[in-house]
Amino acid sequence: xxxxxxxxxxxxxxxxxxxxxxxxxxxxxxxxxxxxxxxxxxxxxxxxxxxxxxxxxxxxxxxxxxxxxxxxxxxxxxxxxxxxxxxxxxxxxxxxxxxxxxxxxxxxxxxxxxxxxxxxxxxxxxxxxxxxxxxxxxxxxxxxxxxxxxxxxxxxxxxxxxxxxxxxxxxxxxxxxxxxxxxxxxxxxxxxxxxxxxxxxxxxxxx
Numbered sequence: 001x002x003x004x005x006x007x008x009x010x011x012x013x014x015x016x017x018x019x020x021x022x023x024x025x026x027x028x029x030x031x032x033x034x035x036x037x038x039x040x041x042x043x044x045x046x047x048x049x050x051x052x053x054x055x056x057x058x059x060x061x062x063x064x065x066x067x068x069x070x071x072x073x074x075x076x077x078x079x080x081x082x083x084x085x086x087x088x089x090x091x092x093x094x095x096x097x098x099x100x101x102x103x104x105x106x107x108x109x110x111x112x113x114x115x116x117x118x119x120x121x122x123x124x125x126x127x128x129x130x131x132x133x134x135x136x137x138x139x140x141x142x143x144x145x146x147x148x149x150x151x152x153x154x155x156x157x158x159x160x161x162x163x164x165x166x167x168x169x170x171x172x173x174x175x176x177x178x179x180x181x182x183x184x185x186x187x188x189x190x191x192x193x194x195x196x197x198x199x200x201x202x203x204x205x206x207x
Contacts, residue, residue, distance in 0.1 A: 001201055002083060002124070004094035007132035008163050009152045011182040012189075013092050016132065019190035020197060024088050027198065032082040035092040037067055039074035046070040053153065060106035064113055067098045072120040080124065088201075094126060096169050104165035105158050128200055130193050131170050134182035136160045 003020070005013040017033055024031045038047040049055055050066045058066075071094070082089050095117045103113035136159035170177035178196050180189055 001088045001128070001197070001204070002079065002126045003088065003090045003128045003130065003197060004096070004126040005090070005092055005130045005132065006094070006096050006100075006166060007182060008134045008136065008159055008166070010138065011132035011134040012186070013132060015186060016130070016189055016193055017090055017092055019186075020193050021090060023190070023194040024090075024197065029201070030085075030087045032078070032087050032089045033091070034074070034078055034089065036074060036094060036097065037070040039070075039079070039091070040077045042073040042077075043070040046073075060102060060108055063106065064098065064102040064108055064116065067102065068117050068120040071095065071098070071117060075121045075124055088197075091126075094129070095121060096129060096166065099169060100162045100165035105154070105162045110165060110168075126176065128197060129170075129173070129177050130196075131166050131177055131179045132182040132189070133163065133167065133179055136163060138183060 005017055005020075007013055021031045021033050036043070037050055038044045046066050046069060050058065050063055050070075079089050079091070095114070098117050099110050099114045102108050103110035136156040167179070170179045178193065180192055182189075
């Protein structure tokens with residue numbers, strides 16, 4: 001099973017990934033957790049290129065291509081092999097992040113960026129995408145205690161566009177998406193996410 005957690009910066013994805021991983025492991029599943037950009041040796045090098053403020057400014061098309069290249073390496077060397085071994089893969093961000101950030105936020109066009117990344121990963125999509133929905137203002141407040149990367153430093157208008165793009169993607173793929181308010185209590189969110197993941201896994205075990 002392939003699970004992606006999506007949402008704006010400061011949504012709390014890392015916290016929920018830890019809780020989901022523990023839940024899956026406690027019920028007997030082997031879990032690989034990973035992240036984007038990054039996830040593979042090549043991807044981690046590209047992560048520094050696209051997120052480090054020292055490299056600004058980065059053109060929108062350059063940024064989109066770098067993210068797609070990182071994702072292609074991630075899928076080829078990490079995600080697909082783990083799925084073939086029968087593991088559950090949980091990733092912090094995936095293809096829909098590029099659609100939201102570069103397609104909508106950068107104005108490149110969501111269809112163009114979706115098609116580029118779908119090609120880069122040979123069509124591999126998550127079985128479940130969890131969207132932790134957070135406003136730009138709330139996300140920035142949650143990030144106030146840490147140094148922001150280049151994407152996080154963007155304006156509230158940019159992050160509002162990203163948020164709306166995620167909500168649009170969820171509306172287009174309701175069977176794949178689970179949309180949850182990121183400001184809900186952490187344990188309650190974890191319970192909802194785990195329940196949905198276990199539901200999908202349980203259905204696959206049926207004859």
